[in-house]
Amino acid sequence: MRIGVMSDSHDNIDFIESAVATFNREEVEYVLHAGDLVSPFTARAFRELKPPMAAVFGNNDGDIPFLTKNFDGIATFHGRFADLELANRRIAMLHGESPKLVSA
Numbered sequence: 001m002r003i004g005v006m007s008d009s010h011d012n013i014d015f016i017e018s019a020v021a022t023f024n025r026e027e028v029e030y031v032l033h034a035g036d037l038v039s040p041f042t043a044r045a046f047r048e049l050k051p052p053m054a055a056v057f058g059n060n061d062g063d064i065p066f067l068t069k070n071f072d073g074i075a076t077f078h079g080r081f082a083d084l085e086l087a088n089r090r091i092a093m094l095h096g097e098s099p100k101l102v103s104a
Contacts, residue, residue, distance in 0.1 A: 035095030
């Protein structure tokens, strides 16, 4: 399984569009975003993403409920810490906090 990983997109639409184009071109099967999408409007730049995306929240993500709503159908949010199983592999993802400080 090909997994694309990104983080800290911080409203950088050019970066997001480039990442989405790369993930699609390389036929990535799943994308992980390790936090700091920041603003809900960035969802528009992810709409062309073909594979499913899992995301966690970072320390700069703003309005979490609105961010979650805008990404409905684009990404599945896992709070501040994700414990995922992909292709029979267990993957942990967080933005940078100690897992001991993060409630699952």
